[in-house]
Amino acid sequence: MFETLRQSLKTGIVTSSYPKTPVEISSHARGKPEIDWANWKDARIGASVCPTAAIACEDRDGKRTATLDLGKCIFCGLCAEADATIRMTSACELSSCSRDELKNVARYKLASDGTQQSLIEMSGAVAMPIEPSSDSFETTGRELKRRVAHVFGRSLHIREVDAGSCNGCEMEIQGLNNPIYDIERFGIHFVASPRHADMLLVTGPVTRNMELALRKTYDAMPAPRLVVAVGACGCSGGIFGVNYASLGSVDRILPVDVYIPGCPPNPYALLHGILMAIGRM
Amino acid sequence: MNLLPSLVSIFDELTQRFGAQIEHAHAPQPNELYLHAKRELAGALCSTFYKKYDGRLAGVFAEDARAEHDVFFVYYLYALDSKHAFVLVRVPIPAEQPELLSLTNAVHAANWQEREIQDLFGIKLVGHPNPRRVVLHDDWPEIYPLRKDFDLRTELPPFTGVRHKFREVEGEGVFQVPVGPVHAGIIEPGHFLFSVAGEPVLYLQLRLFYVHKGTEKLFESLPIPHCLRLAESISGDSSFAHATAFCHAVERAASVEAPPRARALRTLCLELERLYNHVADIGAICTDVAFVTANMHAMRLKERVLRVNEQLTGNRLLRGMACLGGVRFDFDADQLRVLAQLVNEFEKEFTELVELIRSNSGTRDRLETTGVLKPEVARNLGIVGIAGRASGFDHDLRRDFPHDFYNEVQFTVPVFTEGDVQRRMVVRREELFQSFAIIRQVLGKLPSGSIRTAVDEVPPDRVALGYVEGWRGEIFHWIHTAPGNRLARCKIKDPSLQNWPALSEAILGNIIPDFPVVNKSFNFSYSGTDR
């Protein structure tokens, strides 16, 4: 007993508390890939190495439509290795309320050798750039607490459902409860029953075997309720996509309020997404 | 034939006994013997390997070769640990009469894998004690997804949720408690049905494969470099181990070898994966017996490793680090210092945590003699990895089949025979201390030089076995290459697939409130099992 107390006291407070300590994301961390759209010469390079088709292109009538879909991206950095106009950033807070906003689409005029001659127009997230937030876990958390208090009165209850994930997302979601992130201090609790929940956090491409359980969990929740799709698989089906056993993204089954990209999204990205979802209430 | 002498003599003995009914195919690696045998011989060979050569069945899987050979092939993978060798027996199953004589009655270890073959290939099991569906749940239409004429993208009618007919357990005062598939915590889905009489559990039935997502079929549709990223998503907590097992298979098929520095860096990453998972499990086991403080310390240590992972490889789960022919990122002097410092601090704090747990006698009371998996039962079911080593299974691929840099470092393999939750925790604890030593040794003799051998297009029609001792246990990837840098087949074997039935045995006679801690002490991967 005394030993337990002694060690706890010795360890002290470890919870992240920016601005006293700097944000703890390594400069080596791979987040969102950044494309120099105006000078992008050949989208086919990225498209051929991209394992999830997050970078894709289609040619028609001497024009090319090139897409970077953050909902599919697993931040592997292979495109940046192959193409110097792409660079990896450490931006990870990329959540969005709309699936389309995660897609950057550019149209190019093609040169005769099949490369891109000039940028015609852009749409999606590029038009409204997703600024890598400089907010810390602490500031985002405090903001979250304020909004939770405003919308729900006291606290936010989340039910998590793994609808087919590889368990990578579960690991990071569990991490929110560790003493470093300790998200309970912002009034957020993970609960066992959907009947107690305000928010459903869903990971994975939804498998055929889990579809019914997911629907039932959702149906058991009292309204108003929020659904957050977590990870590349939850947002878009990810590398699994749609196949005989996988139905793909969560929004094919349930109405999704917020998408949190990442493979898996780290605790900062998760907190950011949860905050965004509350903004929808 | 460049086979190991011990395998040559085994082959000679087998030829004397079976004559022309078996045929030595080819030796892709000196420690792998490939045998082609008649289908009728599968059982006799199996008992020979078990009885005579101290072998064990490490995997059973099938392949659709109807287009080229007019048959399905079923492969039996035997590990002869004491000889440091594998034997792969291939038997043909005629396309017009797809039936397989089950070995499950003799070797329980084959149970789920044989049923998986029946589900995915439509090869009917003959003589299986429980030939019901396992991968595809009861309401699935008659489809055989791993047959070549089945299209990956086939759209099926929606799931109607026909209830699985569990076995009835009857008697006075017996009642049933269903749990899942959605569990109370933030964990993966699976369904458990307990039959209890009062408190003690009489029978536990498992219904898994809720997260089956067609992974093996998907491997057949992607170019090999993309398959590697898919391998990272087989089981998130073993991203690097699975990716490395896949790399080994592809490298062997392409006849290239990763340079020494790459092998050393791989070893470091495999040990980092072991560090964060083992410490998290130790913490979680403490939580399940209400010693939450210990878990808080454990989670703090885990988070520290995840951050170092990110500093070293750009990703907290070490994703993106693996690459065919080596690793993608080298560690510079600063990064190596960070790693060395992590090991020192982790060791110090972990030692304190161990003391803390030791000093809490209540924890030990709850963990000892709880969830016992007896060595005979473990051996019967072919239980591997940490779960096996807590029940007398003295094997570890890192020692018996050294891959990457493991033949350059010294370590011991902790083995216990009690088989209870306490020992499964202690195996992890001891392995962590070994990990610190392994990381230090690797850092001490880190080779210089390149971190990657180029792997060009992989030649078609090669078969290769890749294996890694992940933190949970042995992982196998068996591949058969196809033209155009693709795969005709990729069999993934996570230790969880082998080990799940252990849970049903270990829980017998225990009370339901102890189920969470027993389950946690095994901590199987649902996704790794279901794929």
Ligand code: SF4
């Ligand atoms: S980082 Fe990887 S997944 Fe994302 S766009 Fe680039 S290649 Fe594709």
